[in-house]
Amino acid sequence: MMRAPITDLPLAFESVSLRIGSVDIVDKLNLEILAGPPTILLGPNGSGKSTLLRLAMNLIGPTSGRVTWGRREQPDERLAMVFQRPVMLRRSAAANVAYALNRNDPMRVSELLKQVGLAHLADRPARRLSGGEQQRLALARALARDPEILFLDEPTASLDPAATKAVEDIVSKVAASGVKIVMATHELGQARRLAGEIVLLARGRLIERAEAQAFFNAPQTPEAAAFLRGDLVI
Amino acid sequence: MPDGASALQLVFGGDPGLYRIVALSLYVSLSAVLLAALVALPFGAFLALVKFPGRTAIIVVINAFMGLPPVVVGLAVYLLLSRSGPLGFLGILFTPRAMIVAQALLVMPIIAALTRQTIEDLWAEYREELTALRVSPARRAGTLLWDARFALVTTMLAGFGRAAAEVGTVMIVGGNIDGFTRTMTTAIALETSKGDLPLAMGLGIVLVTIVIGVNALAWSARRVGELRAG
Numbered sequence: 001m002m003r004a005p006i007t008d009l010p011l012a013f014e015s016v017s018l019r020i021g022s023v024d025i026v027d028k029l030n031l032e033i034l035a036g037p038p039t040i041l042l043g044p045n046g047s048g049k050s051t052l053l054r055l056a057m058n059l060i061g062p063t064s065g066r067v068t069w070g071r072r073e074q075p076d077e078r079l080a081m082v083f084q085r086p087v088m089l090r091r092s093a094a095a096n097v098a099y100a101l102n103r104n105d106p107m108r109v110s111e112l113l114k115q116v117g118l119a120h121l122a123d124r125p126a127r128r129l130s131g132g133e134q135q136r137l138a139l140a141r142a143l144a145r146d147p148e149i150l151f152l153d154e155p156t157a158s159l160d161p162a163a164t165k166a167v168e169d170i171v172s173k174v175a176a177s178g179v180k181i182v183m184a185t186h187e188l189g190q191a192r193r194l195a196g197e198i199v200l201l202a203r204g205r206l207i208e209r210a211e212a213q214a215f216f217n218a219p220q221t222p223e224a225a226a227f228l229r230g231d232l233v234i
Numbered sequence: 235m236p237d238g239a240s241a242l243q244l245v246f247g248g249d250p251g252l253y254r255i256v257a258l259s260l261y262v263s264l265s266a267v268l269l270a271a272l273v274a275l276p277f278g279a280f281l282a283l284v285k286f287p288g289r290t291a292i293i294v295v296i297n298a299f300m301g302l303p304p305v306v307v308g309l310a311v312y313l314l315l316s317r318s319g320p321l322g323f324l325g326i327l328f329t330p331r332a333m334i335v336a337q338a339l340l341v342m343p344i345i346a347a348l349t350r351q352t353i354e355d356l357w358a359e360y361r362e363e364l365t366a367l368r369v370s371p372a373r374r375a376g377t378l379l380w381d382a383r384f385a386l387v388t389t390m391l392a393g394f395g396r397a398a399a400e401v402g403t404v405m406i407v408g409g410n411i412d413g414f415t416r417t418m419t420t421a422i423a424l425e426t427s428k429g430d431l432p433l434a435m436g437l438g439i440v441l442v443t444i445v446i447g448v449n450a451l452a453w454s455a456r457r458v459g460e461l462r463a464g
Contacts, residue, residue: 059365077368087363090381090463099377100367125464145367 006076008069008148009035009180011056016065018051025051027204028065037196038171038181044233048204049184053151056182057081080147084154086138088126093118093137096126100144112140116170132163139170150174152183156190168193188228192216200224202233245436256440259417262330262404263397266337267390274342275386278349279375282357293350299343308406311336315407328409333417336403341393348389353378387456391449398445
């Protein structure tokens with residue numbers, strides 16, 4: 001009899017707080033992320049989006065409360081993350097992907113580079129790639145882990161529109177292939193283009209959570225309405 | 235006073251004695267640096283990546299040992315390797331092997347301390363990425379050592395500089411035996427004390443040239459590597 005595959009979904013935050021010094025970076029947050037279209041963590045700088053992703057990736061632990069993955073205390077290995085400023089290992093683009101793959105499989109490396117449009121730059125030193133190319137390489141590296149959930153921490157924050165579009169196209173395709181995308185951004189336009197659901201955060205708290213269209217058409221909280229108007233939400 | 239011409243004549247005159255001294259000096263110093271690196275590179279990486287009780291004390295001691303007096307190391311190695319010493323059975327005192335061991339001990343703290351600092355700085359940059367990729371601790375160390383390879387070339391050069399310039403240690407454990415354990419530095423000291431200043435000066439020119447040459451080679455290799463690897 002075949003064993004059911006282990007899943008890290010739902011990803012649940014149960015009254016999670018993270019305090020550093022006297023500051024609550026995340027404050028008694030309850031949130032359950034399910035399989036499905038991309039979940040976009042929206043909010044101003046300092047709202048706790050990146051910290052939430054690090055908690056979800058199990059890179060840091062909460063001060064109180066608990067995070068569970070598929071109702072378990074520890075995640076499976078199929079989580080991957082792309083950082084705002086990914087670190088490129090000092091080797092070629094292909095070698096960076098092979099490193100993440102952690103097995104000798106040149107065919108798979110080629111496939112992944114092709115998937116992110118970098119096949120022609122396979123032998124280029126990764127640190128010589130442009131910002132957009134590096135971000136796409138970071139995506140390929142993350143995909144090498146065959147993730148069930150892919151966390152993206154403002155991956156286009158420092159990119160121009162063309163590079164942003166290239167990254168967003170890849171993210172959309174990855175989401176369509178069944179990978180759960182959880183992405184932090186403070187760009188409303190990007191959230192509109194990619195989101196299946198929106199989680200609005202401010203001051204480490206969950207302000208509003210809604211299906212994307214409902215969020216943009218009829219926000220339920222004054223903070224969400226102010227954020228959509230472009231007012232400063234601090 | 236020796237004139238520059240007589241010193242240069244010695245250098246370029248094809249004196250086999252001089253070349254033997256140069257070859258032995260290079261053999262001893264390069265072997266010592268390689269031997270020290272085999273231990274100090276992984277140990278430095280270990281100190282950078284693993285937290286354990288007493289780690290800070292070890293780091294302080296290693297940093298302090300970068301300025302270890304060579305004659306003290308020479309004396310310690312002499313006592314270890316002398317016939318009545320714990321390692322006397324090896325029978326390597328007053329041989330190039332003893333000189334390599336002594337120089338390696340002298341160079342080890344330099345390579346370990348600088349490696350620890352380099353890897354610790356790089357780890358601060360790589361920590362999240364490698365943790366997110368679920369890289370094992372052993373693989374992390376290997377990755378950081380590899381990615382720091384160009385910076386570590388400079389570390390190795392610092393070690394080579396210390397070894398090549400060193401005189402007290404090799405004098406004690408090598409004995410400065412003509413044709414067997416005489417290096418450039420011990421020969422310079424001896425010839426100066428004998429008053430043969432042209433030979434001492436010639437050896438000095440060769441020593442400085444070699445140190446500059448090795449550094450230039452290593453620096454070139456580093457630049458080419460950096461250009462290729464990014």
